[in-house]
Amino acid sequence: MQQELLQHLATFVGFHSVSDRTEEKERALQWVEETFLFTSHAAVHRGAVSGAPYVYLEHPHPDFLWFAHVDVVPGSPEQFTMRIEGGRAYGRGTKDMKGGAVPFLLAYKHLTEEGIQPRTSILLTSDEETAGPTIPHLLDRGVLHTPVAFTPDTGSKPGIITEHKGVVWAELKAKGSGGHASSPWESKNPIWVLNSALQVLRDTFPPGCESDWRVTVVPTTLAGSNARNQIPEEVTCGIDIRFPLSECSSAKEALALVRKVLPADCELHEVRSAGPLLTDANHPMVQMVKSLAEESEGRSVEIIREHGGTDARYFCERGIPAFLYGPVGGNIHARDEWVSIPSLLKQYEISRKLLQTLA
Structure with a gap:
């Protein structure tokens, strides 16, 4: 089993x-379909949203929708060749989230080969890492139908995730008056304005620590003059805002919270946003996965929350409960991304039991 996985x-x-x-x-989606889904009796749909391909195996009456993404963040060429060291598999996507997907897909394949047809739909997308529109598009058009959604797209902390923060990607613009860098007294340099704004944001929304469950505001990108001797008219800074439902009920409220502390000559505009995830920890499907995980892993499995976000939020926004549980791993998006091989085997066992229970 381990070798096959x-x-x-x-x-x-x-x-x-x-x-x-x-x-x-x-190619990745075609491989998934030909490798894992070919013995299913359910219909398989292929399509694309805004150029991003997807594969959707549609059960007519699913007990749940399992979803994952095949896209990964960029990496060096050697990261796309998996290596195994000391009980860990290293490589781009081993944790986020190809390693999370394979145990479930393999369990599904084995069961359908045995003549069992689990009552689940399966969706594989390819635009999660860029906050693409595939899942909201399919939900809004009634393509996806499910009472609950489940994904193994978890972060580094082990546990079943039923809550994560909402996100706003925004552009902070600081205005001034341009000129020649040799005569700074003749201009109002917007870079100093931006500097003041960023300091205010840091003081008002400090980085904190992992246990803090509050709004964070993080600068991520910068743009201004393209000439070393030119003072620009304006400069912009990409801002990542994360907000828990306990502090802000919407992206609009989170933006207003940040805007009110900015100095004059600064503007903040939304680029993209998505709501938080909040699913009842006592939902029957959550409790079923918890029970199966504890049985397979021989430990207590906690219900936790994460600061990051996933496509699970789109289901929550439309009133569909969603949650996450995946394998243990680490260094997500980093050079030495890894996943625990024993954890992958446990994920296979949990997935098989879940699918058998609902077959």
């Missing part, structure tokens, strides 16, 4: 399915 993961990791490699994403 790792061989599939190594193949999956080998696809360079980053955001600008549409052909690679299509």
Whole structure:
């Protein structure tokens, strides 16, 4: 079993399915369909939203929708060749989230080969890492139908995730008056204005620590003059805002909270936003997965929350409960991204039991 699982993961990791490699994403999805879904009796739909391909296996009466994404963040060429060291599999996407997907897909394949047809739908997208529109598009058009949604797209902390923060990507613009850098007294340099604004944001929304469950405001990108001797008219800074439902009920409220502390000559505009995830920890499907996980892993499995966000939020926004539980791993998006091999085997066992229970 372990060898089969790792061989599939190594193949999956080998696809360079980053955001600008549409052909690679299509190849990865085709491989998933031909490898894991071919013995299912359910209809398989293929499509694309804004150029991002997806595969959707539609059960007519699903007990739940399992979803995952095949896209990964960029990496160096060697990261797309999986290596195994000391009980861990290393490579781009081993944790986020090809390693999370393979155990479930393999369990589904094995059961359908045995003549069991689980009552689940399966969706694989290719635009999660860029906050793409595939899932909200399919939900809004009535393509996806499910009473609850489940994904193994978890972060580094082990536990079942039923809550994560909402997100606003915004652009902070500081205005001034341009001029020649040799005569700074003749201009109002917007970079100093931006500097003051960022200091205010840091003081008002300090980085804090992992246990803090509050609004965070983080500068991520900068743009201004393209000439070293030119004072620009304006400069912009990309801002990442994360907000818990306990502090802000919407992206609009989170933006207003940040705007009110900014100095004059600064503007804040939303680029993209998504709501928080909040699912009842006592939901029957959450409790079923918790029970199966505790049985398989021989430990207490906590219900937790995460600061990051996933496509699970889109289901929550439309009144569909969603939650996450995946394998143990770490260094997500980093050079030495890894996933625990024993955890992958436990995920296979949990997935198989879940699918058998609902077959």
